[in-house]
Amino acid sequence: MNDTLALLFSPVALLGRTVLSVVAELGGFCIFLFQGLYRIVAPRPSAGKIVQQVYFIGVKSIFVIVLIGLFTGMVLGLQGYYTLVKFGSEGLLGAAVALSIIRELGPVLTAIMITGRAGSSMAAEIGIMRISEQIDALWTMGINPMRYLIAPKLAASLICFPRLTGIFDVVGIGGGYLTGVVLLGINPAVYFDRIDAAVELGDVTSGFVKSLVFALLVAAICCYEGYFTHARRDGFGAKGVSLATTAAVVVSCVTILVADYVLTSFLL
16 A cells, blocks of 8 residues: 555655755755855955956957857848748848847847857856865855856856847848848848838847846856856766756756747837
């Protein structure tokens, strides 16, 4: 009888353990995020640390952002033209490209690119510091790791993400111009006039709001995964760092897409 009851309730017990584990993980992440945000303002991290992270996250990501933005705009221009020409509305290409990039593709693709280039590095760096006991050494010396390691990365992400998103938007619209005007022969005045008529301040604002939210999520998730590498159950040491880095990138990308849907539903 007891075996039968145990077999009957085992799926329920598994579900309960899973839910409790997820809730505990989310709670720990929220506490980690709030501690990092608090350390940005009181006491503030050194300006030098923030500048270093701005260079690493922002300046060194410009090339890949420009490259992805250019080809994204060119693809949108090409696909948009052959879709709109079926309805005799190819003059709307500029508006279609600009709104698609400014509202959605700019902040989302920028965040994903930075996650792959800088986020994975942040997770690996902090993970290595954790397994080599450098973070414990900081505590021993009276240095708060949240202020020394995490807060500069959060602050630099908040600075860099909107600016890189703006670069992506401008280059993407330029890529659409290359395809639509230079290659396919749309009137350049019509292209830019449609952009001016269709794009409103709210569209630009919503894109930058998304980029700020993505900045917090990406930086916090990547730092969190690296910071708690030693607490992973599926690996330790070098394997733990590799798993933490992989988890940081995957979770960040999924969270970006989920957050994009939630934000879009509120900002539209």
